[in-house]
Amino acid sequence: MAAQKPNRPSKILLEELFAGQDDRFLECFYQFESYEFLKHFTTKWLDDSRPWAREQWIGYLHSSLNHPGHEVVIKQAFKSAIVRGDETLLVHFLVAFDGLVRRGRTESYAYNHDQRRWAVHKRLFAKPNKTVRFETGRYHEYTWGRRKHRVPLPDIVNRPGN
Numbered sequence: 688m689a690a691q692k693p694n695r696p697s698k699i700l701l702e703e704l705f706a707g708q709d710d711r712f713l714e715c716f717y718q719f720e721s722y723e724f725l726k727h728f729t730t731k732w733l734d735d736s737r738p739w740a741r742e743q744w745i746g747y748l749h750s751s752l753n754h755p756g757h758e759v760v761i762k763q764a765f766k767s768a769i770v771r772g773d774e775t776l777l778v779h780f781l782v783a784f785d786g787l788v789r790r791g792r793t794e795s796y797a798y799n800h801d802q803r804r805w806a807v808h809k810r811l812f813a814k815p816n817k818t819v820r821f822e823t824g825r826y827h828e829y830t831w832g833r834r835k836h837r838v839p840l841p842d843i844v845n846r847p848g849n
Contacts, residue, residue, distance in 0.1 A: 695718055695719070696715045696718055698719075698724060701715050701728070705731075705732070705740075708737070708739045713746055713747055713750070716728075716747070717750070717754050717757075719756070720754075720756030720757075721756065725756060725759050725760050726759050726763065729763045729764060730763070732744070733763070733764060733767050741776075745779050748779045748780060748783040749783065752783060752787065755821075764776075765780050791812050792809060792810070792811060792812070793809075793811075794807055794810075795807075795808045795810065796808070821843065822842065823842045825839070825840040825841075825842065826838060826839050826840055827840055
């Protein structure tokens with residue numbers, strides 16, 4: 688049985704939540720992944736001069752920013768804040784960007800031949816932090832002789848550790 692796609696809200700619902708200054712707007716916005724739609728809507732959101740829209744930007748920047756497909760939103764909004772000289776929004780971007788790199792302490796061991804002993808090196812290690820889109824049903828296709836063969840590939844899923 689094929690996996691069902693989760694129910695996604697409609698674009699009309701998002702537009703209504705945005706126009707009506709509804710607090711559910713961000714929760715609905717996080718669920719969209721379409722590059723073209725997000726690019727268009729981000730431009731509209733940036734041009735909105737209402738204080739509510741500004742508060743939503745700040746709320747968006749203080750979220751996890753781990754939403755698949757939202758790279759265009761971050762990039763477009765950051766470039767727009769630079770061009771407009773919007774220092775307040777840039778400060779919130781800096782705080783958000785600072786939280787993206789998560790470092791953990793690690794220990795590595797190296798043998799010192801001169802001293803004839805092991806040395807312990809403590810370092811900060813930055814773990815990979817990616818937004819991954821779900822990809823199921825992947826396969827690799829190749830030709831051997833006159834026959835085509837398909838080899839299934841593992842599914843790609845977004846796990847909390849990403």
